[in-house]
Amino acid sequence: MFNEADLTALFITVKLAVITTIILLVMGTPVAWWLAKSRWRFKFIFEAIVALPLVLPPTVLGFYLLVALGPDGPIGSTMGFLGAEPLAFTFTGLVIGSVIYSMPFVIQPLQNAFAAIGQRPLDVAATLGASPLDRFFTVAIPLARPGFFTAAVLGFAHTIGEFGVVLMIGGNIPGETQVVSIAIYDHVESLEYANAHWLSATLMLLAFVLLIAVYAVNRKLTYKSGYGL
Amino acid sequence: MPFSENLPAAEIRVAVASNFATTMLDIARRFENSTKYKVILSSGSTGKHYAQIKNGAPFDIFFAADAYRPQRLEKEGRIIAGSRFTYAIGRLVLWSPVSNYFNHNVLSRIQSGKLKFRRMAIANPRLAPYGMAAKEVLLKHGLWKQLSGRLVRGENINQTFQFVKSRNAQLGFVAYSQVKSVSSSTKGAYWLVPQSDYQPIIQQAVVLTDTDTTRSFIQFVKSKKILQLIREHGYDTP
Numbered sequence: 001m002f003n004e005a006d007l008t009a010l011f012i013t014v015k016l017a018v019i020t021t022i023i024l025l026v027m028g029t030p031v032a033w034w035l036a037k038s039r040w041r042f043k044f045i046f047e048a049i050v051a052l053p054l055v056l057p058p059t060v061l062g063f064y065l066l067v068a069l070g071p072d073g074p075i076g077s078t079m080g081f082l083g084a085e086p087l088a089f090t091f092t093g094l095v096i097g098s099v100i101y102s103m104p105f106v107i108q109p110l111q112n113a114f115a116a117i118g119q120r121p122l123d124v125a126a127t128l129g130a131s132p133l134d135r136f137f138t139v140a141i142p143l144a145r146p147g148f149f150t151a152a153v154l155g156f157a158h159t160i161g162e163f164g165v166v167l168m169i170g171g172n173i174p175g176e177t178q179v180v181s182i183a184i185y186d187h188v189e190s191l192e193y194a195n196a197h198w199l200s201a202t203l204m205l206l207a208f209v210l211l212i213a214v215y216a217v218n219r220k221l222t223y224k225s226g227y228g229l
Numbered sequence: 230m231p232f233s234e235n236l237p238a239a240e241i242r243v244a245v246a247s248n249f250a251t252t253m254l255d256i257a258r259r260f261e262n263s264t265k266y267k268v269i270l271s272s273g274s275t276g277k278h279y280a281q282i283k284n285g286a287p288f289d290i291f292f293a294a295d296a297y298r299p300q301r302l303e304k305e306g307r308i309i310a311g312s313r314f315t316y317a318i319g320r321l322v323l324w325s326p327v328s329n330y331f332n333h334n335v336l337s338r339i340q341s342g343k344l345k346f347r348r349m350a351i352a353n354p355r356l357a358p359y360g361m362a363a364k365e366v367l368l369k370h371g372l373w374k375q376l377s378g379r380l381v382r383g384e385n386i387n388q389t390f391q392f393v394k395s396r397n398a399q400l401g402f403v404a405y406s407q408v409k410s411v412s413s414s415t416k417g418a419y420w421l422v423p424q425s426d427y428q429p430i431i432q433q434a435v436v437l438t439d440t441d442t443t444r445s446f447i448q449f450v451k452s453k454k455i456l457q458l459i460r461e462h463g464y465d466t467p
Contacts, residue, residue: 063391070395088397089348089381171381171392172353185384189276189356191301 005174006199009183010206016091016179017159020098024106024155025148027099032110033136050107053100058164065097066168089171094179097165105154113147114140149218153211160207239442240267242287244278246294248359248386248404249317249432252462253292259458260449266442274385276356282307282437289443292316292434294385295358299433312436316450318465319430320405321362326394326417335420336370346379350392350401353382359389362427363402369426406463432464 035047053061068075069088076086087093117140125135141148163181170177172186180203187196245253250272257268271278275294282288282302293299299313323335331344338344351367352360360382367373381397383389386404393401394411408419434450436443449455456466 066391066397067395070397072396076397086347086397088392088395167384168388168391171348171350171398172384173381182384186353186355188280189274189384191276191279 002198002202003195005178006180006183006195008175009178009180010199010202012091012175012178013160013180013203014206016094016098016162017156019095020102020159021106021152021155023095023099024102025152028103028107028110028151029141032107033114033140035107035111036114047111051104053102054104058101058162059168060164061101062097062165062168065100065165069093069169088169089173089177091176093169094166094177097169098159098162101162101165102155102158105158106151109147109150109154110144113144113150116147117143146218149214153214157207157211160203239265239440240269241289241440241442241446242269242271243290243292243446244271244273244282244286244288245292246275246278246432247272248294248319248406249292251410252317252406252459252464255458255462256450256455259455260446263449264445266446268446274356289438289440290434290436290446292432294432296431296433299435302435308435308437309439312439312447313433314447314451315431315467316434317432317459318467319359319362319432320424320463320465321359321366321402321422321427321430322405322408322419323400323422324393324403324408324417324419325400326396326411326415327399328417330400330418331420332418333420336372339372339376340370346399348379348381348392348398349376350381350383350389350398350403352386352389352402353384357383357385357389358430358432359386359402359404362422362430365427366402366422404463409463 031050035043035050056064066088067073069079069086070076071080071086076088079086087096121139121143122135125139130138161181162179163185166177166179166182167185170179170182172178172182180199184196184199184203187193187199243253243257250270253270253272257270260266261268271288275298278286278288278291278293279298279302282291283305291299291302296315299308302308303313323331325331331338335344351363352358354360354364364373367376381392383392386407389401390403390407392398393403402422405419405421408416434447436447459466
């Protein structure tokens, strides 16, 4: 049913999706907040940049990342200058690629959630003496919780299903950069359809169970705290 | 008839292995110029084309990257009987875009650890005939185990080529046709692997629909002029 490489690939996929989602939530929150609150007239330029990974086909995005990570590329040459190890064909390289690839799926729901809160709750908190940081952590973030759930679910699911980017910058190394989507692709290409079906079914089931759990928890929390989605 | 000139020219849909796509484009343009037919090319991996053909993809001719998939289609009764033939034989090279990086004794310098590199790219031996051939060469020279931790695998030979061209891998086993296609200033260093070191990379084609158009295209591909063109692109011909 599964060989050892398939199981390793499953583990690497989940690890990649978890790490990517955490990084995107931590780094994406301030960006989304700024995008939701800023009145700077050229803000739309940054909104467009955040949406850009949606435009390029993943293999094309992966191709440009590969070129950027190479010794002549901007990232690769900087890394070389600093004496750091090259990033292509490493798990860290995959994390960087996934963060870029899944960025809009995390930042956009967060931005919408922050925008939906409106200015009033924050102003009320301010008149009650809450500092800007207090307002952000005790008013804005709890109110934006549905947005955080959506962002986490989309970021996670999108990274699980990632193929084109990892295909280009991963190098298909078992135990390091071989994720499930690549393992399935390998099975299909070598006409091992039964293995492909098993692995696909497992991936779908795993993601389904996980998403059900997340949505159930979200519903409970939303109900308890009294906010609708 | 006066208006027959305006009728749309007959079309043929050709599925072609990505490694042969640029050569096929060249052939198709010449064919279009010498006939009234139009050739629509779909390049992609042979595994995907095989799955698509089995599921009813409307291709008329299939130029595969190997002999295995055409043979399977023949066994499964999907092709015009007797239409399977070898159109090109691939040649394997070890390549680096950095000139003077190595010369013909490259394998012995790798064996002795004198040639420094971090990653070597090969095509995935499970999927790509060039990958299978590269594995054979490394096994034959006792390098497979020694290098296994440093090998990165492209899903096909084009991706493997990109790994090396972008210099993320310092060298790699690619198709001679690919090295021939880069401009001479960036050709770098390459070593044409002796063909005794690996099983021949036989690329076969099969005809899926039998029409005048497909017949004349196949005849065209088998002509002396086109065989010469295929050799110029870096392949051997039967």
